[in-house]
Amino acid sequence: MNLNKLQITALIGCAAFVLLSAPRIYAATSGPQPVGFGQDRDDWQRPPDAWNDVQRRGFHDGIEGARKDFENHRRPDVDNRDEYRHPGAPPPMWAAYREGFRRGYDVGMSHLTGATDWRMRAPDRPWDAPPNEFDQLRRQGFQDGIEGARKDFDNHRRPDVENRDEYRHPHLLPEQREAYRDGFRRGYQGGIDHMMGGHDHDRDHY
Structure with a gap:
């Protein structure tokens, strides 16, 4: 008889535990998950898949350059980074490296400051900040310009915007x-x- 009572008591105790635990389990697993739940938190540091190794290296170096400037409270300016002005790569690869570096620097600053338009919000606006009144298309064109x-500067070409294919034939809808x-x-x-320091282009470089 005593054995039966002990068994019944044990069963009641187990049932109570399950019932009390169930709401907690449900609360922990049900409902909508936060945005980005289960995703890679460092996805913002991933360069475009179509880029080559030199561009990707530049991208990661640009993020690190932005982090150093941010942590040392330096005015954000990609042209102040030695690794951008003097890439550790053969000269034919400089353009690709700098393209990646600039993108990485921009992404890094945007992430660290929490503002996609960090250039416009900087107390001391960088020279490469697009005008405030620009829309998204003009801002993209500004950076590409x-x-x-x-x-053109790196390759000692005469400065002429009309010679740039991306200007003459942008991959956009006609109305854009x-x-x-x-x-x-x-x-x-x-x-x-900026690169010529306000001097005569043809005399000093071209």
């Missing part, structure tokens, strides 16, 4: 091209002026 100027070109022209001119 700076890269085009950098490539004029806005992109407007930004590209401004970025290209700003890039040339």
